[in-house]
Amino acid sequence: MADRNAGRFIGTAIGPMLWGTTYxxxxxxxxxxxxxxISALRALPAGLLMLLLVRRLPPLRILLPVTVLALTNIGLFFALLLISAARLPGGITATLAACQPLLVALLAWPLLGRRPGMGQIGLAVLGMAGVGLMVLNGGLAFDLIGVLAGVGAALSMALGIVLMEHWRDLAPPVQMTTWQLLIGGVLILPLALLVEGLPLHWETRNTLGLGYLVLFATALSYWLWVGGVQRLGSRVSVLAFLSPVVALALGVGVMEETLNAQQALGVAMVFLSIGLSVWKRA
Known part of the structure; x- marks a missing residue:
């Protein structure tokens, strides 16, 4: 049994690691x-692929809450995440988005009536201070829209996670994930076509990149992650920490992104606050 759980734990860890390659x-x-x-084209095909496996559409009676979850967890989250990634180094974007466990603890108070303890509040303050060190720095290619989009992505997903807990009995996790990817893509596609239109040029590398995002960084990663949470429980939430770690490693190692001392301290503070937060909840 221990070997089986270890294998599942490793398989689940692949999900966040694949997310970290998105940027x-x-x-x-x-x-x-x-x-x-790109966010819409990432979500829709992945949702369709997973739909082939679950073979069920959401019943009409739960369509409204599923749509709300799709908007927060997929539509807004994916779009804001890539807006931020287009304007900031990938490691910074990933770290901003990874602040969502801290925001979950704060949002759970008004929405679920679960008051955060002083420790959770302290961790949230530590994380926010770290974000401040990361972005309020003349040495960084500071982009206000990119920072706001990254924080907005974290806030959107945090809200979605809290609402998922509120509506946790609607359907099995894999079905919920499938429906959210599908509906989330449908919701933002018209906006994308209206505001951005279609790219003037589309090359082979674009197709390969999008194919990777759809197949590996979305469909496979979400399937592994949701299945792992379903089998192993909330203790695997600490593995989500691997996403910004991978993103930072790729940014520094491949993209040759650099962090000065202040930014590195900010990233370390955010990682510490997130790590302690998920450790306390696991």
């Missing part, structure tokens, strides 16, 4: 001036 693949292979369109 470099997007910047290197896809049109960064079409982040919302």
């Amino acid at each position: 470099i693949v997007f910047v290197q292979t896809l049109p960064t001036d079409h982040p919302v369109l």
